[in-house]
Amino acid sequence: MVAGLLFPYWRLILKQTDFNDRPRLRGNGLRYFFDDFSLDTDRRELCRGPEVIAIAPQVFDLLGYLIGNHERVVSKDDLISAIWQGRAVSDVALTTRLNAARKAIGDSGDEQRLIKTFPRKGVRFVGAVREAPTTVTVTGSPSPAAGKPSLVVLPFTNLSPDPAQDYFVDGVTESLTTDLSRMAGIFVIGRNTAFTYKGKHVDLKQVGRELGVRYMLEGSVQRAGSRMRINVQLIDAETGNHLWGERFDKQVADLFDMQDEIGARLANQLGTELVTVEAWRAARAPHADSMDLYFQGMAYRNRGTDPASLSQARTFFEQALRLDAANVEAMVGMADVDTMRAASMLIDRRAPMRVVEASLAGILAHTPNHARAHCLMGVVQIFTKRAAQGIAECERALELDRNLATAHAWIGLGKCYLGRAEETEAHIMEAFRLSPRDNKASSWLNTAGVAQSYLGADEAAARWFKRSIEVNRNIAPFVHFFLAAALAHLRRGEEARAFVQAGLILTPRFQHRPIPRKFPN
Template structure:
């Protein structure tokens, strides 16, 4: 590499002197080795770099396996939002190496410090987005994890784990994550949390420790609210250390998803204590998201809050997506209504993705709207994009399972439902158990399906109908008739025909299977 450089490409800027990557002026977390790999690719933009060339340039003469390089390339792609099958930035040349394929502008950092370089064209970098997203984001710092092993050389594991958490948390727009350079200055077992919070200007701190014991590793992590110094979440992980990166990925995924869920819950509690007239758009979304959508009063208030958020900030993509969910829920819950609410949901969801194409939940909600409209190809496209953008979001993962039920892949859906609970053991919205039960029902595992449906205690007809079908297929007609009676009491106009008018299945065999079970349970045909 020839001295300190700044590289501009697309919406990104990488500075080697600052050792930071920016997207639209916002820092993007990238662990050190992956940063060096990206820098090397940018330095040789357009050239094919072999695996050995990259290993030598980044790791020197150390003995490392090709898997280490593959992981760094994957981290680079994740940071850039790139796709290995349809790359915009990093191209894989099978069995040979990698090439950076986007146009790159290079500027010497010394020239930038002394004044503008008139002879070099600098691609413009957009300013940070105003108000709602940047100002309302919850500030978080991840401190270096303490190495509790006897071997000081194991510090790479504790540092690498903290770096991975920073990388994953940075993918959430609701969080403003401090850079590694800022957080890692506070190294030590007995840091003063409030002092760190003041210096880094953060509200939440993640800290932890790593202890390696032969071929096992114990990792502890905790989330601290710096306003009260209370530990609001803590977890311990004991794992076999057969493959360090697999361990890191599993632990990071669990920590990230659970952490985000706890931050959301904590903020929702604070938002509920404030008078609605004082809420900004972001706080409207927080309050609406915390309400019980399954209850009519909660859904009505959430709808009002999401509408208010859009009125306050018409360019708030996430608010558009959540309002779309309210609209399709309104359509879904009314078996005899017209399609006006669903049409509005589609317009809102598409606008959400247009405004915020990198927000995974916007794609997930658009996928659900497309499913209800019977557009299975678009449904699959957007739900895949949702989990690509944020594979550690338990909601997106469970949404993937739900969509697979209706795309004719209920067998595959089971693994996604299991994964959601692996990510966050506390994840249990009623629809999750219903859809998990649906996957088991469609794969003819009726007793397990009935067990999943038993987790749902409300009398919503959307839960009662498949539970009745499952009981009928088990031969428990007393339970099936009871579910039918409860369902018809809740929704007197319910019929098998109207049920499938609201619920689209790609495979006719799945429709036939479920319809016959509903008949056996005793539901009217039309």
Template sequence: MATDTITFGDCQLDLSSGELRRSGGVVALEPIAFELIVFLASRPGELVTKDALVEGVWGGRAISDSAISSCVAAARAAIGDSGAMQRYIKTVPRRGFRFVARAEKPRSTPLPVPDLKAKPSIAVLPFTNMSGDPERAYFSDGITGDIITDLSRYNELFVIARHSSFAYRDAEKSSREIASELGVQYLVEGSVQRAAERIRVNVRLIDPSTANEIWAERYNREAADIFEVQDEITAMIVNRLVGQIERRHQRNAASGRETGLSAYDYILRAQQSIFDVGRENNQRALSDVQKALEIDPTNARAHALLGWHYITEATNSWGMDPNEAYQNAWDCALYATSANDDEPFGFVVLAWVYLWRDRLFDRALVELQKACDMNPSNAAYRSYLAFAQIYAGKHEAGKANLEGAMQLNPHFPVLYDVHYMRALFHLHDSKAALAHAVRVRSHMPQASNALSLAAAIFASLGMDDDARQVVDRIKQVSPDFTRAFVRRHLPYRKASDQEYFLEMLEAAGLPE
């Protein structure tokens, strides 16, 4: 039987022997300090009050504040932490302590069998080699395998493993029969043709229940670097497949019927509402996330979306105290990454708190890079990294990453326009940003932060009437969104970026 342990960072707590190991070596530690670490590490992300700590570690005995402080200091030293660094045990002034690392306990029960009806399920059948040369089958098989691998990174989908999909190579069965045997809702089919120095890839998404083609696309590329072409085409196909499936399920989930909706359905509805930034939409998203959590209380994506709801509330000055909103977002992100460390969106929310609340730009970029590394072909995570790079003053890098995200996802949300025009604005190319500002003004009439950027761009181009109209709209939807709010809360790393933005907001007429 496996030893009961808790693991975090380079530390391992052996609960049966009462030993702490770091990097494989045993660390000498008083038993009470060991118990304190175990008590906190067993509650990652939770606020533990002093009273709760005394009750849980000391059994409710009367303990002085200095004794608690001494024990916490010893615990921190043992795990490579400190009062200044607080990588693991964070002091929350006047409230208590919080364990801020992701602690992992080994699973003592069998892994659950996934319910293939809970999320969209898909099988990618081997792409047909149309080149007439069996020796070139490696390329069509490579594309198929890469698509399966990259789709598997999306927690929103169930993807049938390559071995099972490839069992249907040259099978003389209908799509309905194959889908029934595999138990999936969707099939992907395709073909690859390579002639001279060109490669053509055809792909289509099928609903086997009706034999209808939901989506189809053709890609033509020069075969200069075969592996680059393979990576590029795979990434584009995967983003479009996921987008098509999500849109199909969003339409069903948004139909208004409440009976029979799954946690996944409510999550899709919440995502749509949150990313259509607006005060009412944000509240609608909150309601749907709460319904998702009623069905599945440990759903990591739902907790991450709840955190994003709080961030959207704070960054647009919609009433909740920003510090309270960021703390709520932090709690949600810690839960999400603890519940499922394969959920990239939890790291996105963590990064946003580091960015907006703490101004820890480099740490935010590290967390966002984690999300990108977990799902490299995902356009959304690439875009979040770009957003943070722009606030961090890396305008050219952010612009380039956004352009890549737009290429991978041609039906990109208006949120991409917001940050793309922010990069252009701070590169002093408002003329190129104008079309994006016009789109944002039209499609995001309640998003105070986005509207303020559009107003600044209009002002920088001398379009005073447009700038004033946008400012009037901001006053209606968010009276507290002022230049003082921008100065206090928008996370600009470079003072010159913030000053230029404030200068244009003043010219646009946004109140102080």
């Protein structure tokens, strides 16, 4: 899901509190400072100034090992032993992760400003490094489920007969923890704390009380031959009730790439489920606060882009801002609604898009690393004949949140407007890879149809448009009109006429010329 508000107060308490009402040192990690970056081994965060840099768990480990051993050249065998626990690793896999570490800190294989390769010897972190301990002493205990929604991802259980698969199972847990930590308004307990429960039979409600979290995610991973099965369950930590469950089956290919993909897919699916559960809880709260109202707004926004859902979502975002004018997530929610409304207009949309752009510019001036805000800015630019700029904004959003699947779909639309429609389908498929059951699927299918129309492939365009309508019968009326145009080009006039009529039912006030009794053949 997206980067957002993470409640600093609860981050402090949940990361540093001992739960036995006595002083205790939490964590024995280090914080490294280099260039304008910091790397916190306890919280497993790489930051550039105040900005948290998205980085895969294994790449984080590689970077941390190099920095921690910056006084010497580290050999390939050293890295394999430390990061992969001595397992066989190809040179390509090692190089890929080394390049990812360089990219995360603004370095490259050509510059080698911070990470230098010594031929036939190894690599060394050559940047100036300053170390500081992360240990903090505090006392006290938070009350169960207090504050804003919080979650712990418990270490997944390895159900495979091979205990050597533990490394993969742990990697899935870490990837999912990292991805969920970017969700707006949800605090996620750090990996190090969660892994203190690894291999233990625990009382889930007791763990919830100890950590002061509202939700818990537990799961298992089982490998059988060439297939991998993952089961996950979302649990209410206060009651122990199961709120949601999912099974994930996939062919085993590259385990490390699969680990990231599983984390991305689960994070996207779970993000929607958490919003739904939080909205249900907030609707029953005697005194809803600003973030409660935000979650209720997001629940309606996730239903789709039909006028009723967008209108209800905006009402909740407005109420949230009346309670807290600084609620950035509610601001972005309103901008999202207004962008979708303007994008679905069948007449000149420039004026409403200018209003949204001004709002997003203000949000990004104060919150420059908000992934969804960058993505929405990209949408505005794509729809106002600045597709190249819009694509760049969506790419920036993906740098901040690699799982923001909808950004890939908008890039695909932007490519259409740049005359590169043949590239669009690959972007749409990437969006579906990250979020196969996304509530925006109908919009993505429509974009694929638009691309085929640009290419003159009317049969393929009609198939995409029909799939879009099948997924969401209340989708914006212009999809019906696009389908009608494709069918008309295929000389299927009566079928085209039926879809024009269906589109007009969805927008009865749309000004149109009389529909011909029969389309020309």
